[in-house]
Amino acid sequence: MKPQTTRPRLIDVADAAGVSIATASRALSGTPGVSESLAQRVRATAAELGYAANLHARSLASGSTSTIGLVVHEIGDPYFSEIASGVLRIAADQGRTVQICHTGRDPQVELQQIRSMVASRVGAIVVAGSGFVDPSIELPARRELEVFSDAGGRVAVIGRHHLGVDAVLPANVEGGRAVAEHVLGLGHRRIAVLTGSTGLTTVADRLDGIREALGAAGVAVADVPVIEEAFTRAGGRAGARRVLESHPRTTAVIALNDDMAIGCLSELRTAGVTVPTQISVTGFDDVAVAGDLSPALTTVRLPMVEMGARAVGLTLKEPGKRPRRLRVPAELVVRDSTGPAPA
Structure with missing residues (x-):
């Protein structure tokens, strides 16, 4: 409700x-x-x-353009650039242009960017990336988007949010469970998880899937360190250093996005740790470069281009009485960065 x-x-x-x-x-x-x-x-x-239309928002909507506003956390992140590719493709097919902004995962910046897009008279807004576990963080943006929607604007999000709008939902829980089951199936029990902020719904969902797999395998969740760093390559490098320093017996690292996994691989290589002989590494998302790394990255594939395209498709439809939910699958892709646990 x-x-x-x-x-x-x-x-x-x-x-x-x-x-x-x-x-x-x-x-x-x-x-x-x-x-x-x-x-x-x-x-x-x-x-x-006691309903009264917001006349300012209505005047903006009445003069709205065919432009689609795309809000991402970081356009340089391959995850968001691939989503943007799907948005741009459908927009071009429909004769629309796309205005892109990024927020750095700062809810205040996100709110400012949404307001800027409304003032620019975009016809639709797509918010890509994770929401926040605490719904109060998103409440100001939710109210802003409600006014925009009431005035005739269209809104869709990618990922789990508390914004009450149409959404494309990747299978993050299922993906987390699948990658953890893979690592456990290789015999690993000394596992560490590298993650971005646990206040993000994407992180929470992926962790839930991992914990489900750990529980089913009889591994105590408390025995698996969750190392929180920036959701970036630099964060992955920092997280890998913490694993080597504080958890030196670790045999597998599950990174909750590919950027962190790539940073982790880089740091392990610098430290002279061989992958996967000494430590296995996994990612999440399957960005374009994941298969070209050395070793190629085992990860969870999300159809990111399709997710962007489907979100735009939702904004092109007449609004329903209730928010629509389009779920997209996750697929485990096994490559060379994982192997059997060392004896």
């Missing part, structure tokens, strides 16, 4: 009147195509609920 906001929204009026959001919008704005009796009923419902 959606949390209550301080003011009723267009979707609340539509639900109470038993009509679609589009019909409610036409009835309240006086647009042709709605019978007078139905329009009167919708207006009466809006009055009962």
Whole structure:
């Protein structure tokens, strides 16, 4: 159930009147195509609920362009660049342009970027990347996007968010479970996990999958260190150093994205640790370079280009009464960076 906001929204009026959001919008704005009796009923419902359209947002939406706003955490991250490729492809097919911004995973910057896009009169906004485990962090952005949606804008997200909009959801729990089962199946029990902020829903979901596999294998979750660093190559290098210093008997490292895994491989190579003979390493996402590394990276493949394309597809459809959820699968890809646990 959606949390209550301080003011009723267009979707609340539509639900109470038993009509679609589009019909409610036409009835309240006086647009042709709605019978007078139905329009009167919708207006009466809006009055009962105390609904008042945000005129500033409506004026922006009424002059909206065919531009799609894409919000990513870091455009230089291969995960987001591949998602952007899918967004750009569908946008080009539809004769639309794309305005891209990145937030550095800072919720305040994300809110500012969303407001900037609304002011730029984009017709749709796609937010790519993880939400936050604490829903209160996303509440200001949620309210901003509700006003934008009520005014006729379209919104979709990629990843688990608390924004109450259409979403493309990668199988992060299932992927985490699959990669952990693979490592455990090779005989590894001294495992470390490298992760970005545990306040991100993507991280929480992938960790949940790993913990499910550990529990099923009889491995105590408390015995597996979770090392939190930046969700970047530099974070992977820092995490690998911490593993070597604090957990020197580790035989397998599960990194929760490929960027961290690549950084980990680099640091292990510098330290003279052979992969996978001494330590196996896995990633998550299967970015384009993962198969070209030496050793090639075992990872979990997400269809990132398709995820971007499907998110744009959601913004091109008429809004539904309830947020839509499109789930995309995860696939374990076994390469040379994993091998049997050392004797």
